[in-house]
Amino acid sequence: MTGSTTLTRRVRQLCLGLLGVLLLAALWDLYKAFGPEAGVTVGEQTLVLPRTTDLAMPHTWEMLQRLTEPVTSARDAPSALSAVLDASGFTLGIAARGWLIGVVVGLVLALLMSRFRTAESALLPWVVLSQTVPLIAIAPLVRRWGSALSFGGFEWTSEHSVSVIAAYLAFFPVAVGALRGLKSPDRTHVDLMTAYGVGWWRSLVSLRLPSSVPFLLPALRLSAASAVIGTVVAEVSISLRGGIGRMVVEFAQSAGGDPAKAWAPIFGAVLVGLVAAGAVGLLGLALRPFALTEPVR
Numbered sequence: 047m048t049g050s051t052t053l054t055r056r057v058r059q060l061c062l063g064l065l066g067v068l069l070l071a072a073l074w075d076l077y078k079a080f081g082p083e084a085g086v087t088v089g090e091q092t093l094v095l096p097r098t099t100d101l102a103m104p105h106t107w108e109m110l111q112r113l114t115e116p117v118t119s120a121r122d123a124p125s126a127l128s129a130v131l132d133a134s135g136f137t138l139g140i141a142a143r144g145w146l147i148g149v150v151v152g153l154v155l156a157l158l159m160s161r162f163r164t165a166e167s168a169l170l171p172w173v174v175l176s177q178t179v180p181l182i183a184i185a186p187l188v189r190r191w192g193s194a195l196s197f198g199g200f201e202w203t204s205e206h207s208v209s210v211i212a213a214y215l216a217f218f219p220v221a222v223g224a225l226r227g228l229k230s231p232d233r234t235h236v237d238l239m240t241a242y243g244v245g246w247w248r249s250l251v252s253l254r255l256p257s258s259v260p261f262l263l264p265a266l267r268l269s270a271a272s273a274v275i276g277t278v279v280a281e282v283s284i285s286l287r288g289g290i291g292r293m294v295v296e297f298a299q300s301a302g303g304d305p306a307k308a309w310a311p312i313f314g315a316v317l318v319g320l321v322a323a324g325a326v327g328l329l330g331l332a333l334r335p336f337a338l339t340e341p342v343r
Contacts, residue, residue, distance in 0.1 A: 071106045078103050104306035112306045113313070126307065130293070130314040137277050137289040138318050140205055144212025145273040145322070149266065151213065152220025159221075160228040160254070161246065170225075177218050181276060185211055185283035208280040208289075215276035216269040223265025227258025263330040270322040278315055290314045 078098045085102075086095035096103055113130070116123040124132075155173065159166035189207040231253050239249045281291025293311040300307055 074103075074106055078105065101302070101305050104309070108306040109309040109313070112304070113310055126310045130290075130310050130317075133288065133290045133293045133311065134314040134318050134321075137274070137281065137291065137315075138321060140208050140281075140289065141212050141270075141273045141277040141318065141322060144209040144277060145216050145270055147209065147213035148216025148218075148269055148273060149220050152217040152265075152269070153224055155217070155221040156224035156228060157250075159225050166225070173218060173221055176214070181211065181215070181279050182283050184214070185280045189284050204284055204286045207284060208277055208286055211280040212273040212276040215272040219265045219268040219272060220262070223261045223268075224258055227261030228254045230261060231257045259333050263326075263333065266329065267323055267326045270326045271319060274315070274319045274322050278318075290318060 077095070081095065081098040083098050085093050085097040087093050113127040114125055117126050117129050155169060159169055185207070188210050189204060192202040192207050192210070195202050228250075235253060236249070239253060244252075277289070278291040278294070280286070281289040282295055286292060290311050293314070294308075297308045297311050
């Protein structure tokens with residue numbers, strides 16, 4: 047009965063998500079059909095709603111049609127959809143590596159801060175402060191520093207730099223969410239472990255980690271989204287070819303003559319984000335049985 051209810055809820059969520067996409071497309075075309083060509087402005091220069099000209103706002107069916115057309119006029123040029131999927135796979139692979147690094151770093155920091163109060167006081171402000179550094183500014187620095195590293199036959203590439211930048215954004219929600227989860231058990235449960243002489247590591251495995259699962263799952267989803275954003279931005283910053291970020295720049299250059307084409311890599315970036323969130327959702331299903339749902343006895 048529980049499995050049937052869960053399946054019904056998942057199907058309903060999927061249907062509502064598809065309905066939301068259709069409503070957004072309908073609102074887009076309705077505004078283009080009836081909205082002012084100059085857009086809606088407040089005051090003299092503040093534009094609050096976009097212009098509805100064909101150059102500024104193409105129809106949704108034009109965007110979808112461009113996906114089926116060749117990228118260039120060359121005879122053997124692939125379709126825009128094929129090129130976007132290839133670039134999406136490239137970006138997703140880098141984002142996945144960055145996410146894994148970020149998750150490991152975030153968990154290690156959370157364990158360290160939950161174990162030692164001094165470490166939390168010393169590290170947590172720097173963890174928060176790290177997210178205020180502009181990503182575009184540090185991306186070229188990471189590539190320059192990485193290119194100077196030498197480990198035997200290992201060669202640092204621009205892909206490694208992008209993965210590090212993605213991890214830089216991904217570790218923060220994991221560190222904060224895991225720390226909150228590790229500190230979430232009731233004081234009575236912790237005192238009970240202490241009364242029975244249970245060490246910190248045993249208490250971590252049997253109490254703190256299971257209690258942290260409800261806090262960790264949202265953090266992992268946010269971390270995956272942050273990794274995708276960091277990957278796309280880093281690809282643009284260091285001009286890494288092959289991914290969605292660079293494709294956004296290249297396709298935007300032709301937006302003046304073909305504005306619908308520029309939306310193809312944007313759809314690819316959305317697809318990468320959805321796949322990343324879906325993968326973390328499957329991971330959440332695997333971790334859910336380990337969540338602590340009953341008080342410790």
